[in-house]
Each structure stands twice: as structure tokens, then as C-alpha cells.
Amino acid sequence: MSIALESALPHARDHRDDDLQDLFTLLRQPSISAQNIGVQECAALEEALLQDAGFTTRRLTAPGHPVILGEWLEAPGKPTVLFYGHYDVQPPDPLDLWLSDPFTPTVRDGRIYARGVADNKAQHFSHIAAVRHWLRANGSLPCNVKIMLEGEEEVGSPHLDTVVAANKELLAADLVYTSDGPVTDDRYPEIVFGVRGDLYVELFATGANRDLHSGHWGGVAPNPILALARLLTTMIDKQNHVTIEGFYDNVRQPTPGALAAIEKLPFDTAATIAGIGLTEMVPPTERSYAERVMFQPTLSPAGIIGGYTGPGSKTVLPAKASMKIDMRLVPDQTPDEIFAKVRAHVERYGEGITIERSDGGMLPSFTPVEHPLGDVVRAALRAGFGAEPVSVPSAGGSLPDSVWTQTLGLPSFLVPYGAPEQANHSPNESYRVERLWQGIETSIHLLDLLGDASYLEM
Ligand SMILES: [Zn+2]
Structure with a gap:
């Protein structure tokens, strides 16, 4: 453990109340992109939060809601991580099903209840807080950090590709790291390497x-x-x-590493099929469920x-x-x-x-599970969550992840910090407080590991 890490982690643990208050400030601000409610105000709050953490900020020219870029680039020769998140939220309706007001963050049974807490404010906040703790404890970061926050994810990111394509130099990095969504199995942290x-x-x-x-x-x-x-x-x-x-x-056929990762997934195919009332899959049955959903x-x-x-x-x-x-x-x-x-x-x-x-369609996205930076991400998750991460070679569904892998040509890692039961888009969306601390510490470990020179010979 580096000396800087040894001071950043206790700083985070000693300032959890500050983190919670700052996250609550974001959560109190509605930012409903579909209805254009509070989006500008939330963008301003995010900029202030980034500046307070030690980032310089700018807005990327974009046709829709503001796209904010925070930068800390004072580690020459060190890798650059680009974090991506979104500050907009889904409409909170139906309101009468909420047990507490969706824009009055409330802690019950170790969970924060608020619209947008899991999707995605607490998750991208974890990266901002990690940088803030590291800078307050040590004065400088071990690697370069960029964070891009958009305000249109919940309406399908209609301008994301345009913004990324128009700002390739500003967004240049060694990897893209996105914490959004829930893990599949609460017991294991997870890295998703691609989407269909x-x-x-x-x-x-x-x-x-x-x-x-x-x-x-x-x-x-x-x-x-x-x-x-x-x-x-x-x-x-x-x-x-x-x-x-x-x-x-x-x-493209799956790599040996991808097939090996599929083998290790804690996934019970028979139980899953039984759960939808079936006894078997349709042909071709010689390939496993996971291989078919990921690579066919x-x-x-x-x-x-x-x-x-x-x-x-x-x-x-x-x-x-x-x-x-x-x-x-x-x-x-x-x-x-x-x-x-x-x-x-x-x-x-x-x-x-x-x-x-019917529409433009979406490109698939792919980062090999064998990518050396995947080992860095795995090590950060192992340290932050205290459990061995699972590697998911590809999600069955589709996300605009190709803006990173194809438009920018970078490896992209989807690293959900949230839990399966967090009720994204539903009434009583919530986020486990423990996962907030684990996510912040994972991001702190990531900064430390990226700063380690041994990973530069890639
Ligand atoms: Zn969402």
C-alpha cells in the first residue's frame, strides 16, 4: 500500500458525513431530463462540487442539456482515466407509491432513498469524492483524471456520440470507467467488458x-x-x-479468456430458465446461455x-x-x-x-477481458469491496458504449457500484450506504493502482 493511499483512505473514512451531505445536496435538486425540470440547476451544482473537489471544469459544446467535463491533469507521464456519469434522473412518478419524498433524501435501514440516488448520482459522486479525499490528504493525484457528466442519459443520450466525436482531444484518456446500474449478484463486484x-x-x-x-x-x-x-x-x-x-x-468469436470468464460466472442457467416457466432453451443448445446472450x-x-x-x-x-x-x-x-x-x-x-x-441502431462495444487495465480494475474492486470480482465479457442488452471503444478507441469498463435491489426508475429508488463507502474506496484504489508505474508498459 502506498503512503499516499494510506492517507487517502482514512481521510475518506473520517469525512463520511461531509460526503453524505454533499450527495444529499445533489439529490435534493430535481434534474428530470424528460421534463426539463431542474437540469440546469443540477449542472451548476455538479460544477461547484467538482471545483470544490479540486477539478477545473468546462462545459462541452452540446446541442442538449449541459455536458460538464472536470479535469485534473497534473501527473505528466501517468495514465489518464475518464469517468463517465449522468446527473439527470427519471421522472419520479407515480408519486403516491413513494414512502418518502423522492427529492428529500432519507436514510432508512441503511439505505438512502431518493430519485436518482442509484441511477446515477451516488455512483458518479463516488469518483468525485475519491478525488477530493486524495487531493485533501496528499495535495496531488497519482494519475490524471477526467470526468464527463451528461444530462440526457435518461432520454437515451441523443447527443452523446456527437459530443464525444467533437471533443476527442479533450476526452483523450487511457481508459473509460463507468459506474452505473446494479451488479447481477450482490455477493460479487462486477466488471462488464462490452454490450451487444x-x-x-x-x-x-x-x-x-x-x-x-x-x-x-x-x-x-x-x-x-x-x-x-x-x-x-x-x-x-x-x-x-x-x-x-x-x-x-x-x-467475432469469443476469446479463450472470455469463454473462461463465462465458465466462472456465478450463474445458474437451470434455475433461471425455470424462473420463466421453461424447462429448456431453444436451439442451438450446444452453446451455453451466457455465450449465446453475449456473443451470438x-x-x-x-x-x-x-x-x-x-x-x-x-x-x-x-x-x-x-x-x-x-x-x-x-x-x-x-x-x-x-x-x-x-x-x-x-x-x-x-x-x-x-x-x-426504425432508428439508427446501436453499435456493439467490446473490450477484451484479457486487457491489462482489466487487471487494474479488478484489483481496485477486490480492495474496495473485499470480494473477488466477476468478469462479464458482454451484457446481453445494448448501451451506447461504442462512443468510448469505437469513437474514442479506448478500453471501456462498466463497473456497477449499485446492488440488484436498488429499484432504478421505480418508486423508492435506493442505494445502500455501505455501497457508497465501498464505491468511494474502490475509486481511491483505482487512482492508486493507475499511478503505479508497472502498469505503464501496456
Ligand atoms: Zn436510468
Whole structure:
């Protein structure tokens, strides 16, 4: 343990009341991005907090709510960590289900109850507090620190990629570190190394110029629902293998390290499947649940609309039908590439069927579990939480994490400090006080470990 670490940790432990009061100041300020309530005021509070901790601050030019960058860059030759967080929160509704006011932080049974405490104010506050304790105890940091806080995460981060792409030099770093969301298993701290991307499309089939009497026209006029069903079965086979030409061309196989990490996950597949009322997974069963969710792309019809679905019967031959399809993408697939392949397939096999892209889609993101900085993050978590961390090679879902790995070209580590039961987005959102202290100490250990010269030969 370095001498500086030996003074930073006790400083944190001796000033927990100050940390709690400063976090409460953030929590008392509503910052509801969806309704533009209090967002500017919260941005100003964050700037003041960063300055008080020892950062210089600036606002990045951005079209939406303020994006704040805090910087402490006085450790030449040392690595730079870029922390990312968000200060906006979800609307607190329904208000009558809250046991205490969502913007009056209240501690009950060792938990802080407030809207936005877990998602994400206490989590990014942990990084700010770590820097503050270190600077107050030692005067300077062992590595360089940047922290970027945005105010639009809860409305889907619509400008994040634009802001990051326009500020590559200001955001230059050696790694990106994001504490958000809960861990999967309360017993173990967790590092998530990637996310799947996604692509959402809608298919439209048309038949006659109006709905028809099925007795007069059935079997004679085209049925758009049948056309969609037939097209769908040309896209995916009984083994759930996507049969669109080139769909798997850019799929990167999991590394040996990723497969080994999957083996070690404390995850009970049989119990999880039983929990949704099933006894087995659909094919291909030779790959594990985790490997499929992390490293296999999917094509899944999300909904189909057409014809008559009301009570009783109506003998109708519909004039049109539509179907929505979602796809989860893995490295190195891209939404643009996959959309082009799906469109070519529809043009070839879906006569008269048109396709539209529902949104831009999201790129997958990937940092190898073998990355040397992953060992640094693991060591920080082990020290801060007192338990061996699990490495999750990829989350099944999608987040805009590619802004770090692709736009900035950096390794990105998602390191949730929160617990599974914290009720993000729900009434009575909460955060365990103990996890606040563990998160602050983990961030302090991270600064120490990044400052260790042995990690510079990467
Ligand atoms: Zn959220």
C-alpha cells in the first residue's frame, strides 16, 4: 500500500458525513431530463462540487442539456482515466407509491432513498469524492483524471456520440470507467467488458387496395400476412440460425479468456430458465446461455399486425400487414452493414414487401477481458469491496458504449457500484450506504493502482 493511499483512505473514512451531505445536496435538486425540470440547476451544482473537489471544469459544446467535463491533469507521464456519469434522473412518478419524498433524501435501514440516488448520482459522486479525499490528504493525484457528466442519459443520450466525436482531444484518456446500474449478484463486484448492439426494422406487406371478403377473394388475391410469414421463414431456420446472406460474416468469436470468464460466472442457467416457466432453451443448445446472450447475434420478430383480431370471427382477407423485427448485434457487426444485408434479402425473397429502419441502431462495444487495465480494475474492486470480482465479457442488452471503444478507441469498463435491489426508475429508488463507502474506496484504489508505474508498459 502506498503512503499516499494510506492517507487517502482514512481521510475518506473520517469525512463520511461531509460526503453524505454533499450527495444529499445533489439529490435534493430535481434534474428530470424528460421534463426539463431542474437540469440546469443540477449542472451548476455538479460544477461547484467538482471545483470544490479540486477539478477545473468546462462545459462541452452540446446541442442538449449541459455536458460538464472536470479535469485534473497534473501527473505528466501517468495514465489518464475518464469517468463517465449522468446527473439527470427519471421522472419520479407515480408519486403516491413513494414512502418518502423522492427529492428529500432519507436514510432508512441503511439505505438512502431518493430519485436518482442509484441511477446515477451516488455512483458518479463516488469518483468525485475519491478525488477530493486524495487531493485533501496528499495535495496531488497519482494519475490524471477526467470526468464527463451528461444530462440526457435518461432520454437515451441523443447527443452523446456527437459530443464525444467533437471533443476527442479533450476526452483523450487511457481508459473509460463507468459506474452505473446494479451488479447481477450482490455477493460479487462486477466488471462488464462490452454490450451487444441492436437494429430495429419494420416490414410492410400489401395486397389488394382494400380489405376483401375471404369467400370471394380467398385463395385468389394475395394475403399480406402469409407473405410476411413466408419471408420470415426464409430469414431464420429451425435451429434459429439466421439465413440472411452474410449475416454472420463479421461475427467475432469469443476469446479463450472470455469463454473462461463465462465458465466462472456465478450463474445458474437451470434455475433461471425455470424462473420463466421453461424447462429448456431453444436451439442451438450446444452453446451455453451466457455465450449465446453475449456473443451470438439474434433476429427476433417483435410483433406482427394485420387483419382481424377482435372478438368472434370476421372473414376478411386483409389489404396490408406489418411486422417489427429486432436484432441484437455482436462485434464486429454494424447496424448499417446488417441493414443492407436484411434489405437485400427482403428485395430478393419478399416480393412486394418493403422495409424501413426504425432508428439508427446501436453499435456493439467490446473490450477484451484479457486487457491489462482489466487487471487494474479488478484489483481496485477486490480492495474496495473485499470480494473477488466477476468478469462479464458482454451484457446481453445494448448501451451506447461504442462512443468510448469505437469513437474514442479506448478500453471501456462498466463497473456497477449499485446492488440488484436498488429499484432504478421505480418508486423508492435506493442505494445502500455501505455501497457508497465501498464505491468511494474502490475509486481511491483505482487512482492508486493507475499511478503505479508497472502498469505503464501496456
Ligand atoms: Zn436510468
